[in-house]
Amino acid sequence: MSEAKKHKVKDIFVEGAIDPTFVSESIAKHATRMDIGAHEIFLGQVRADAIEGRAVVAIEYTAYREMALERMTDIREEAFTRWPEMTCLHVHHSLGSIAAGQLCFMVFASAAHRKQAREAVAWVVDSVKEQLPIFGKEILSDNDHVWKRNA
Amino acid sequence: MSEAKKHKVKDIFVEGAIDPTFVSESIAKHATRMDIGAHEIFLGQVRADAIEGRAVVAIEYTAYREMALERMTDIREEAFTRWPEMTCLHVHHSLGSIAAGQLCFMVFASAAHRKQAREAVAWVVDSVKEQLPIFGKEILSDNDHVWKRNA
Amino acid sequence: MKVLLFGLIAEKAGSDHMEIPATSTADLDRQLQDRIRGLKGLSYSIAIDRTIVHGDRALSGSEEIAVLPPFAGG
Amino acid sequence: MKVLLFGLIAEKAGSDHMEIPATSTADLDRQLQDRIRGLKGLSYSIAIDRTIVHGDRALSGSEEIAVLPPFAGG
Numbered sequence: 001m002s003e004a005k006k007h008k009v010k011d012i013f014v015e016g017a018i019d020p021t022f023v024s025e026s027i028a029k030h031a032t033r034m035d036i037g038a039h040e041i042f043l044g045q046v047r048a049d050a051i052e053g054r055a056v057v058a059i060e061y062t063a064y065r066e067m068a069l070e071r072m073t074d075i076r077e078e079a080f081t082r083w084p085e086m087t088c089l090h091v092h093h094s095l096g097s098i099a100a101g102q103l104c105f106m107v108f109a110s111a112a113h114r115k116q117a118r119e120a121v122a123w124v125v126d127s128v129k130e131q132l133p134i135f136g137k138e139i140l141s142d143n144d145h146v147w148k149r150n151a
Numbered sequence: 152m153s154e155a156k157k158h159k160v161k162d163i164f165v166e167g168a169i170d171p172t173f174v175s176e177s178i179a180k181h182a183t184r185m186d187i188g189a190h191e192i193f194l195g196q197v198r199a200d201a202i203e204g205r206a207v208v209a210i211e212y213t214a215y216r217e218m219a220l221e222r223m224t225d226i227r228e229e230a231f232t233r234w235p236e237m238t239c240l241h242v243h244h245s246l247g248s249i250a251a252g253q254l255c256f257m258v259f260a261s262a263a264h265r266k267q268a269r270e271a272v273a274w275v276v277d278s279v280k281e282q283l284p285i286f287g288k289e290i291l292s293d294n295d296h297v298w299k300r301n302a
Numbered sequence: 303m304k305v306l307l308f309g310l311i312a313e314k315a316g317s318d319h320m321e322i323p324a325t326s327t328a329d330l331d332r333q334l335q336d337r338i339r340g341l342k343g344l345s346y347s348i349a350i351d352r353t354i355v356h357g358d359r360a361l362s363g364s365e366e367i368a369v370l371p372p373f374a375g376g
Numbered sequence: 377m378k379v380l381l382f383g384l385i386a387e388k389a390g391s392d393h394m395e396i397p398a399t400s401t402a403d404l405d406r407q408l409q410d411r412i413r414g415l416k417g418l419s420y421s422i423a424i425d426r427t428i429v430h431g432d433r434a435l436s437g438s439e440e441i442a443v444l445p446p447f448a449g450g
Contacts, residue, residue: 195450210448212448212449213382213383214382214449215380215382215423215426215442215444217426217440218423218426218427218442219449221426222426244449244450255450256449256450276450279449279450280447280449280450281447282447283447283449284382284423284442284444284447285447285448285449285450286382286383286384286445286447286448287383287448287449288383298383298384298387298445298446298448299448300445300446300447300448301446301447301448301449301450
């Protein structure tokens with residue numbers, strides 16, 4: 001049974017932005033997995049939305065860590081049940097201040113065939129956004145702020 | 152209008168495997184695009200399938216390049232019409248011998264929101280597999296070979 | 303009992319926690335609204351032991367209570 | 377006219393192209409099957425000027441003709 005299937009509580013949080021090289025290192029680690037045919041990766045990037053004429057320059061993320069990790073463990077377990085062909089699932093989310101243009105969220109699934117990896121990533125991304133107690137303070141160009149909320 | 156929207160014929164083919172660092176470099180180039188909120192990436196990896204007891208050790212890809220690039224231009228153009236929020240679409244496919252565990256195919260879409268990037272990648276991956284005249288000779292562990300065909 | 307506060311709620315309260323002796327979530331709601339100016343108009347959830355609850359729930363005092371504004375992950 | 381061959385078809389023919397003076401795609405099919413041993417049992421398509429065609433088509437001799445086994449990209 002693979003590491004990912006043990007469903008232990010994994011820390012998904014990283015301080016600061018997710019570096020693109022972290023993504024390539026994650027990809028490279030799968031080169032020894034001869035049963036993988038497809039990787040699907042979602043990356044969230046901080047968007048410089050205009051709010052009442054002021055641009056978002058950064059988002060400061062905080063979380064209720066303990067609850068977030070419990071919900072993530074449930075989501076991970078359900079994902080491996082729903083998509084049994086999935087061999088690996090990696091989720092990371094930033095905490096702290098993430099500037100516009102930087103990456104704050106990664107969901108990475110691998111499977112023998114593309115359909116399971118694709119469906120799993122879509123469902124995990126949506127589940128994380130809906131269920132994890134993560135909070136985002138959007139810092140505006142005039143130093144004012146607004147609190148982000150997922151639709 | 153962005154580079155990607157000019158719909159000129161781009162060469163998607165690369166000689167040899169796609170290096171994971173190529174993926175991170177592609178991601179990093181989007182850090183200046185303040186209107187992007189979501190990246191979706193599909194990667195195809197050569198799987199060591201067992202064929203009558205022998206493992207696939209590599210796939211040798213060849214293509215009818217001119218036709219493949221024409222079909223790809225059509226697919227790209229249709230993708231930008233179907234998903235107008237998509238800001239960038241990058242497609243690369245390997246030619247030559249790609250060992251099991253290595254990457255042979257990348258589709259990378261970026262958009263303001265995740266839904267358009269996700270749908271575009273799924274559709275482009277499927278369209279490339281169905282429509283592009285790319286041929287794959289699966290080299291087996293006993294040096295025999297079989298010709299791969301997409302289902 | 304200790305009540306954890308997050309995001310906009312923590313900002314309004316000026317703290318990431320409060321000591322509130324509540325016997326139920328409805329009682330907790332009333333006390334929070336008394337003590338945190340502007341809370342009444344806001345959307346928030348109550349989590350007991352890391353699970354969001356709906357409707358009124360009795361509290362023994364040993365639970366981990368958190369007040370959660372809308373989620374913004376991703 | 378020059379006919380481009382790919383993948384399994386090129387392997388069976390021992391070459392990536394053939395000179396075939398065909399007046400239609402049906403005529404081309406017959407000549408290909410005469411000249412490439414084992415072709416008849418295989419699945420393949422004919423592309424004229426980089427577009428796959430179905431049914432019989434007249435050929436003038438100036439087209440770019442290709443014989444394509446099943447696709448395997450991705």
